[in-house]
Amino acid sequence: PHGQQQLQQIIDLSLEITQIQDLDVLLEKSLSAARQLVNADAGYIYIIEGETLHCHHIQNDTLYEQLAPGKKLTFPAFSLPINEDSIAGYVASTGETLNILDISLLSDDVSYSFNSWYDDISFYRTGSLLSIPLRNTQNEIIGVMYLVNALNEALEVVPFSDEDIPLIKIFTNHVAVSIGRAQTTRARILGMIRVLTELHDP
Numbered sequence: 640p641h642g643q644q645q646l647q648q649i650i651d652l653s654l655e656i657t658q659i660q661d662l663d664v665l666l667e668k669s670l671s672a673a674r675q676l677v678n679a680d681a682g683y684i685y686i687i688e689g690e691t692l693h694c695h696h697i698q699n700d701t702l703y704e705q706l707a708p709g710k711k712l713t714f715p716a717f718s719l720p721i722n723e724d725s726i727a728g729y730v731a732s733t734g735e736t737l738n739i740l741d742i743s744l745l746s747d748d749v750s751y752s753f754n755s756w757y758d759d760i761s762f763y764r765t766g767s768l769l770s771i772p773l774r775n776t777q778n779e780i781i782g783v784m785y786l787v788n789a790l791n792e793a794l795e796v797v798p799f800s801d802e803d804i805p806l807i808k809i810f811t812n813h814v815a816v817s818i819g820r821a822q823t824t825r826a827r828i829l830g831m832i833r834v835l836t837e838l839h840d841p
Contacts, residue, residue, distance in 0.1 A: 648676060649810045656814060662821040666696050669814040673784055674698060676810060677769065677803050680788035680796070685727050686818070687781055691718040692731055699787075702761055714757065723750040727783045730770045734780055736808070739768040740798040766796040771807060773815040781818060784811050 652672040659665040670684045681699035685692040697714050706712070723729045729751040730737055739745065742753045742765050758765055767789050773782040786807075789799045 649806055652676070652810065656817050659817065660821060662818070663695075665817055665821050667698075669817070670696050670698055670784070673807060673810060673814070674786060676807055677786060677799055678790050679769070679786040679799075680790055681763070681765075682787055683727070683785040685719070685731070685783040685785065687721065687731060688718075690721060692721055692727055692783060693718045697757070699761070699763065701788075702763060724752065725754055726751050726768065726770050727785055730772050730783045731780055734772050734774070736772065736804060737768070737770045738799050738801060738804065739770075741766055742768055767798045769799040769804070769807070771804075771811050773811055773818065775815045775819045781815055784814070 652675075656665060656669055656672065659668060666684050666686070670682050673679070674682045680701055681697070683694055683698075684696045685694050687693075694714075694717050697712065699712060703712055719725050719728050721728055721731045723732050726737060726739070729735070745753060753765065753768075755765070757763070765787050767787070769786040769789070771784045771786075772780045773784060775781050786799065788796045791797045
């Protein structure tokens with residue numbers, strides 16, 4: 640059955656990401672794996688740094704296919720305040736998962752709105768959107784996974800399935816734990832470098 644296949648895929652991908660020590664490689668791989676699990680055309684991964692959400696990685700298959708061979712997607716680094724005005728900010732503030740069937744039909748009753756700046760600069764159109772909080776083992780939210788445009792077999796944009804959400808949450812829990820570990824490792828390495836630099840400083 641499809642559910643069992645997906646669960647096995649999640650176990651395999653989770654084992655793979657727990658082996659990764661480097662934070663940037665981990666974020667890139669985690670976003671790619673999450674997109675693969677729900678067949679998302681694009682995705683963003685945000686990490687909480689102080690009082691803001693910082694976007695670390697953007698992936699977009701449609702835009703990637705338009706690039707010349709060997710070129711990489713580039714995007715300006717940006718941050719969002721952790722409040723209920725934006726979708727990612729709302730998820731980081733409340734801990735809720737948002738499954739938005741079509742961004743153009745977003746209700747006026749909600750506090751958050753969709754910021755279309757990336758769509759505008761890249762000539763892309765966001766349709767369906769799934770935004771999930773990343774929680775560490777202390778149940779603290781350390782970031783947000785943002786998956787865009789679920790695709791069906793005909794490569795048409797469709798809503799993300801509610802049935803996929805419990806499974807993707809299992810995976811994002813593993814991601815959050817791995818991110819926490821990689822952040823600790825990076826902080827230790829930077830601390831050691833700083834100590835060594837001070838020791839050698841005349």
